[in-house]
Amino acid sequence: MRYKKYVAGLVGLAFAASCATNPFTGKSTLALVSNSEILPSAFQQYNQFLFENKVIANTNDAKKVESVGTKIKVAAERWLNANGYTTYLKDYQWEYKLVESKEVNAWCMPGGKIVVYSGILPITKDDAGLATVLGHEVSHALCNHGQQRMSAGLIQQLGAAGVGVAVGGKSTEVQQMAMTAYGVTTELGGMMPFSRKHESEADKIGLLLMAIAGYNPEQAITFWERMAANSNGQAPPEFLSTHPSDATRIAQIRELIPQVKAEAAKFGVTFK
Numbered sequence: 001m002r003y004k005k006y007v008a009g010l011v012g013l014a015f016a017a018s019c020a021t022n023p024f025t026g027k028s029t030l031a032l033v034s035n036s037e038i039l040p041s042a043f044q045q046y047n048q049f050l051f052e053n054k055v056i057a058n059t060n061d062a063k064k065v066e067s068v069g070t071k072i073k074v075a076a077e078r079w080l081n082a083n084g085y086t087t088y089l090k091d092y093q094w095e096y097k098l099v100e101s102k103e104v105n106a107w108c109m110p111g112g113k114i115v116v117y118s119g120i121l122p123i124t125k126d127d128a129g130l131a132t133v134l135g136h137e138v139s140h141a142l143c144n145h146g147q148q149r150m151s152a153g154l155i156q157q158l159g160a161a162g163v164g165v166a167v168g169g170k171s172t173e174v175q176q177m178a179m180t181a182y183g184v185t186t187e188l189g190g191m192m193p194f195s196r197k198h199e200s201e202a203d204k205i206g207l208l209l210m211a212i213a214g215y216n217p218e219q220a221i222t223f224w225e226r227m228a229a230n231s232n233g234q235a236p237p238e239f240l241s242t243h244p245s246d247a248t249r250i251a252q253i254r255e256l257i258p259q260v261k262a263e264a265a266k267f268g269v270t271f272k
Helices: 002-017 035-052 060-082 118-124 127-142 145-166 172-212 218-231 246-265
Strands: 019-021 028-030 095-099 106-109 113-117
Touching: 035 095, 035 106, 035 113, 060 095, 060 127, 060 172, 106 127, 113 118, 113 127, 118 127, 118 218, 127 172, 127 218, 172 218, 172 246, 218 246
Parallel strands: 095 113
Antiparallel strands: 019 028, 106 113
């Protein structure tokens, strides 16, 4: 019991001493690993990925990814400047690359390094669909979600060490059962809900950014409806996924649209 209290105390102290407030969410976020450590590594991994994969350049699609991505970045800058966060992006190095792959996906590394797979373009279809995707991915970087996931992973490891200490005198079978139970519980009850929350945050902020950039946020619903149709009902149950279900996502976006349009109007952007 003493060890459990000790580990819980360490987790609590680490959490209390290593939180940062994000301007987009207004919430305190885990920051056990600094961006000064994360970003150089992320940039290096991004360059390595581009070296090992086929980057599509100088095509209309590649230019569209760059153009829409830049508009989303400018929208983020406008919002940050308007809200007094003029230096927030000083360490970011935005880059948008189209990579040949059948995978229906896009991703963003910490610091603004973004990849769009060519397999998602038939579903984005137009600039508004692409803005939905890029707004979402840019928002992951703006919210430092990568930093938070790394921090949560460190806490999960620390907790596992505590469980190991607590059952150290038990049989091998008991130790294995305890570690398995800990892993399943923290994954389903902690890490997956944590990730789903990040996805919803990125949807919300991405919706705002695409609106400030001039893209009608209602088109995000159309995009996610196409994504839902593409999955053919093969997605796992929401509680077993790192992402909200398509139905949850669409419902949340639909509810956010009036608020997003009102916020975009402050930047002189209106929609019929």
